[in-house]
Amino acid sequence: MEKYCKGCGTLMQFEHPDQLGYSPKKEADYCQRCFRLTHYGDQSLSRVQGIDEEKLMKQVGSMDALIVWVADCFDFEASLLNQLNRHFFHQDVLIVATKRDLLPETLAQDKFERFLKMRLKEEGIKYVGLVTTGLGKYEQDEEILKAIRTYRKGRDVIMMGKANAGKSTVINSLFKQSILTVSRYPGTTLELHALDFEDFKIYDAPGLRNESSLLLEVDETDLKHIVPQKPVRPSVYQIYEDQSFAIGGLCRVDVECDSNASVVFYCSSELNLHRGALQKADALWERHQGKLLSPSLHCSFQNMKKNTFSMKGKKMDIAVAGLGWICFSGNIKKISVWGPQKTQIVSRKAMI
Ligand SMILES: Nc1nc2c(ncn2[C@@H]2O[C@H](COP(=O)(O)OP(=O)(O)OP(=O)(O)O)[C@@H](O)[C@H]2O)c(=O)[nH]1
Numbered sequence: 526m527e528k529y530c531k532g533c534g535t536l537m538q539f540e541h542p543d544q545l546g547y548s549p550k551k552e553a554d555y556c557q558r559c560f561r562l563t564h565y566g567d568q569s570l571s572r573v574q575g576i577d578e579e580k581l582m583k584q585v586g587s588m589d590a591l592i593v594w595v596a597d598c599f600d601f602e603a604s605l606l607n608q609l610n611r612h613f614f615h616q617d618v619l620i621v622a623t624k625r626d627l628l629p630e631t632l633a634q635d636k637f638e639r640f641l642k643m644r645l646k647e648e649g650i651k652y653v654g655l656v657t658t659g660l661g662k663y664e665q666d667e668e669i670l671k672a673i674r675t676y677r678k679g680r681d682v683i684m685m686g687k688a689n690a691g692k693s694t695v696i697n698s699l700f701k702q703s704i705l706t707v708s709r710y711p712g713t714t715l716e717l718h719a720l721d722f723e724d725f726k727i728y729d730a731p732g733l734r735n736e737s738s739l740l741l742e743v744d745e746t747d748l749k750h751i752v753p754q755k756p757v758r759p760s761v762y763q764i765y766e767d768q769s770f771a772i773g774g775l776c777r778v779d780v781e782c783d784s785n786a787s788v789v790f791y792c793s794s795e796l797n798l799h800r801g802a803l804q805k806a807d808a809l810w811e812r813h814q815g816k817l818l819s820p821s822l823h824c825s826f827q828n829m830k831k832n833t834f835s836m837k838g839k840k841m842d843i844a845v846a847g848l849g850w851i852c853f854s855g856n857i858k859k860i861s862v863w864g865p866q867k868t869q870i871v872s873r874k875a876m877i
Pocket residue numbers: 623624625626627658659660686687688689690691692693694695706707708709710711712713714715730731732733754
């Protein structure tokens with residue numbers, strides 16, 4: 526009889542240790558990869574060889590279910606899907622925004638929810654409800670459950686979202702136990718699989734690959750420094766002339782200003798920020814990327830893409846998918862943000 530891993534949903538097998546789904550024990554409920562991810566945080570096994578997204582979307586699109594779209598608050602722009610409702614044409618979408626605990630505590634909840642609703646509206650996303658959640662005091666499993674019960678209308682429920690958004694974590698919190706495998710690296714869940722819950726099914730789905738994330742452009746060993754595990758603390762800089770900032774060797778931010786301006790970084794506190802004169806920035810990156818400026822990207826400075834912005838409104842964010850965001854205010858003439866070619870770098874109204 527076929528057996529599926531309880532942690533990641535993959536078909537289990539007992540013959541090929543180097544292939545997915547392997548377990549040395551026939552009676553095991555979890556594959557060896559899930560066992561190692563859970564007990565040893567073995568990252569070498571976590572990034573998966575690519576799920577069949579087209580098949581997944583087709584399968585999900587044909588199911589009569591409530592879609593719970595799980596989006597990471599810290600990486601919100603990159604957590605959304607272009608034309609999201611088109612993919613779930615016949616289905617209702619409930620938004621669950623995770624990792625609220627990673628945002629600064631000073632951000633008021635009502636202001637944050639207004640921000641999320643504004644962004645969802647701007648993206649043209651239609652949804653039946655919105656719940657924010659996070660670890661610790663932000664955990665909202667009762668609220669999520671209430672929303673699911675309200676909007677399910679007799680249907681099953683599917684957790685969908687980009688890889689690493691926190692789908693499996695949300696399901697575990699609803700079950701109040703660690704059934705599913707979660708890990709800090711994208712690509713943990715491997716197959717759509719159902720769990721019986723009350724009188725309906727909740728499906729955990731593999732995450733959609735986040736093609737626009739900077740995290741695809743770095744070494745796996747650097748991920749732990751880039752993906753924040755603790756609330757991000759703003760790093761504030763007052764500037765009075767043209768300056769260039771380096772976020773490790775990952776992203777360069779040039780700010781041209783006439784007089785007083787403010788630049789605030791919201792990134793993992795494990796990343797070093799380097800600040801210097803704009804005129805010297807090219808030479809700095811050419812000489813020091815990967816050395817003084819680290820962690821580094823797979824691409825060289827010459828191959829990074831320059832994205833140019835002018836100020837919109839008094840206060841503006843520029844979000845770099847996978848890395849965080851930077852808030853700008855004051856007398857700024859021009860901002861250039863350099864990152865990998867494929868990384869999504871977008872401006873938005875300031876969150877904070
Ligand atoms: N700080 C914080 N971390 C979270 C939260 N939710 C999930 N995480 C962490 O985010 C990482 C990814 O969580 P998963 O539940 O595995 O994410 P997923 O969406 O199921 O990922 P895939 O299966 O790869 O698509 C893990 O390290 C979780 O501990 C949250 O609310 N706050």
